[in-house]
Amino acid sequence: MLPRRVVISGLGMITPIGNNKQDFWDHLLHGHSGVTTIDRFDASAFVTRIAAQVKDFDPQDYISRTEARRMDLFVQYACAAARIAVEDARLSIDQTERSKTGVWVGSGIGGLETFEKQHASLLKKGAAGINPFFVPMYIANMAAGQISIMLGAQGPSGCTITACASGTNSIGEAFHLIQNGKAEVMVAGGTEASITPMGIGGFCAMKAMSTRNMEPQKACRPFDLDRDGFVMGEGAGMVILEEMSHALKRGATIYAELVGYGASSDAHHMVQPDSTGHGAAMAFKMALDDAGIDPWEVDYINAHGTGTTLNDITETNAIKEVFATHSNHLLVTSTKPSTGHMLGAAGAVELIAATLVLDKDIVPPTINLDTPDPACDLDYVPGQARKKSINIAISDSLGFGGHNAVLIIRKFAE
Amino acid sequence: MSVFEDVRKIIIEIKDLPEESITLESRFEEDLEADSLDVVEMLMSLEELYDIQIPEEATEGMKTVREVVEYISALLGQDA
Known part of the structure; x- marks a missing residue:
């Protein structure tokens, strides 16, 4: 069933x-x-x-x-x-x-x-x-x-x-x-x-x-x-x-369908993520499997993107492991330069941001990205917002303790 | 201010009740909908206000505003 x-x-x-x-x-x-x-x-x-x-x-x-x-x-x-x-x-x-x-x-x-x-x-x-x-x-x-x-x-x-x-x-x-x-x-x-x-x-x-x-x-x-x-x-x-x-x-307005959830653990270190990104990648893969979605179908990722060197490199590596050649076609942004890191609230607010992106087909920029780190080589939408049709979006969060969690949403269609 | 006025002010702060609804005869549980934690909080505020110590056993069984006002007044050596 x-x-x-x-x-x-x-x-x-x-x-x-x-x-x-x-x-x-x-x-x-x-x-x-x-x-x-x-x-x-x-x-x-x-x-x-x-x-x-x-x-x-x-x-x-x-x-x-x-x-x-x-x-x-x-x-x-x-x-x-x-x-x-x-x-x-x-x-x-x-x-x-x-x-x-x-x-x-x-x-x-x-x-x-x-x-x-x-x-x-x-x-x-x-x-x-x-x-x-x-x-x-x-x-x-x-x-x-x-x-x-x-x-x-x-x-x-x-x-x-x-x-x-x-x-x-x-x-x-x-x-x-x-x-x-x-x-x-x-x-x-x-x-x-x-x-x-x-x-x-x-x-x-x-x-x-x-x-x-x-x-x-x-x-x-x-x-x-x-x-x-x-x-x-x-x-x-x-x-x-x-x-x-x-x-x-009840005739509700539906923003999106929540289609996948994945969670994994780095089993690596109290506060440092496993910088290979493998732990986080497992959560992405689990969520994709849960949703029955292929990596190439994903349009947008609202990243954890904290602005610590370890996080940014780990997350970039995880995305590359999961999405391979499709990584370069993804738009990946962080909302934290605007909201700060809302810790336990971050993932929820970022899923809301991703939901609005999906709803409006506009991706807000990652601000303050003036000198790209060569180790972070995805399309982070620097500077200006970008219009793009977004059908499937992901929000991921990486927590102290090595907790990785990923949610996937899709434009709603009966 | 009298002890009663102080007690009433603290109850207003804790329970957000109109001033006239709090009288000497008011019962905490039935009239003021104050539970045991509300009463503890009120007594702590009174301890702070008057710089006194109210032993727990003294307050057990206090059901009305009057009982609290009379107890505190006696402790302070005042008339209620």
Whole structure:
């Protein structure tokens, strides 16, 4: 028996370049960057003092004040993006739909700001200083938990944590739940809010982030010879996944069909990818097999493209292994110079970007690619957006721990 | 400000209720829809505000705003 078909019928995002579909797409298309000097806290003592922060976010636009004050920022972002996605899908989750609707939302870290504040309170006041809401605000699954409460969704819910691949893996797991008949609708994605002293400080200590503090908008430079690390972003991305006939029956607007999911492990190193790209290539191949698609059919890849030397070379090698001579015909872009690296939210927001590319047949550019690294020799669409008919698109994510995850979407046709 | 006014302000902050809905007679669970974690949070805010320690056993069984106000007032040596 063929698995049930799954479509994408709603998109929601809270990002450093916009908190709605139109702003997000316009900024991507015109190559704008959301990276600025950090103003969330005093970052003057850190070697990296820039990040892509979410702007103009008021949680009360989406959730009540009393609910919001018991949510860490990563949960607020997730609830907001879920609310936007549900509205975009014109989905009503009534009594009959509740038990068929689930939520799967990843986060790389969880409530880091909550942890830091509560730890400071412990040091200052002792054990009595710990707030009773510390644990429920901190745990990484609470984004999925709170969204299910907010929407009244009683289907399967959970959270896949695979560092920077969390969003992609979570959408993949949600895809399987619908394919296998465990749910009709899934709110799926990723969320992150780690622009905090420990978040920035931790990645500074690893020397993984750009220190181009004087030129924030030029700091994230995937595939460029002058790159010097990634730039942290934050926010959330949510998609509404729906069983095909369920979507057709209610006259939903279908953006794309989700056709393949692949996941693999490098089994190599805690934080360094296997630079041969072989581990990542396995996830691409698994997703292609899952979709029943030949490599030459793929038009576009929204790459992980972090702007670290290791990532960019690994990913390029993986694409070449999988797509062979077709590699040169693919358009491969990174949206991270615009959004920053949204960690656990990255894969979800990038699948949304890929979905919009497919929907509009325009590929936004990879910005800041001025001096191509000779080791990265694919068509990364530097400079300007390009019009091209896109039938099949891929979004891939590579996470610390060697987690590789790949999703494939196709233009929808019954 | 009286202790009652302080308690009321903290409950408003936690539960987002209109001021007039909170009286000395209000019961946490039934009238204010405050669960046990809400009450713990309220007591922690009061500890901070008055720089006092409220032992856990003292607050067990407190069901109304009046009981909390009277307990704190006694601790501070004030009239409720």
